[in-house]
Amino acid sequence: MGEYVHDPGSPLRAAELRWLTWCRGVVLAAGARQPLTIGNWADLAPLRATEPLSDVLGFHPYWMWQGVGPETHVHTREGFEAYLDECVAFADSVGKPLYASETVWGARDDARHVEVMRYTLGQLRARGIGYTVHALHHSLVADLHRDEHGPVGHPEHLHFLEADGSVRPGHEAFEEFAPPSAAG
Structure with missing residues (x-):
């Protein structure tokens, strides 16, 4: 949904719902x-x-660390954390689980992307929010690859694995957020 979601009388909002x-x-x-x-x-x-249509509330919590894009409330750590708290409170109020079906904003710089990943996933974990990162593997879709493979927008490089299947430098840190193995 676009900005029309804020207007309950919008015909676009009604049509999308x-x-x-x-x-x-x-x-x-x-x-x-x-x-x-x-x-x-x-x-x-x-x-x-979309809550009435969802068994699990799905959202895309990105900390947009560069301060670009219309979602200005998630450009700062404080704003991002407040947004997460609002979403958790809403999910609790309707008795439904909350799931981040996309998360971890990109960065061209590998070390910066690892920092964004650790912060974002740490905030989700602290609130008990499950997640799927976007996107794990290199793709020719914009922002899921390095610049030499095509267009890259303000999310920069979102991928964790390179075109050859190797892990981006430092991105093995993702394993810090894996659930413990059932084998111990």
Whole structure:
């Protein structure tokens, strides 16, 4: 959803919610039994709007450390943490789990990306929020590769693994956030 999500009378908002309701119905009619979620950009309004259609509240909490993009409340650590707290409080108020279906903003500099990863995942872990990073592997999709492979926007380099399958320098730190092995 775009900025129109803030206007309950917006025909675009109504149309998108109708479409998402239709999508949910199709998935359920096809026999899906797993919990359904809808990924939402970093604003509480779309999370609230899609809550009735979601078994698990899905959001994209990015700490946009460069201070670019319209989501100005997540440009600072304080703003990002306050946003996470708002989302947790909302999820608690409706009795649904909260899941970060995309997270960890990019950086061209490998060490900076590791810092962003550690901070972001640490904040999610501290609040008991599950997550999937975006994106783990190199791709030709914009921002999921280095500059020599094509367009890169303000998220910079989001990937953790290079085109040859090697781990970006320092990114083995991701293992610090893996759950403990069942084998001990």
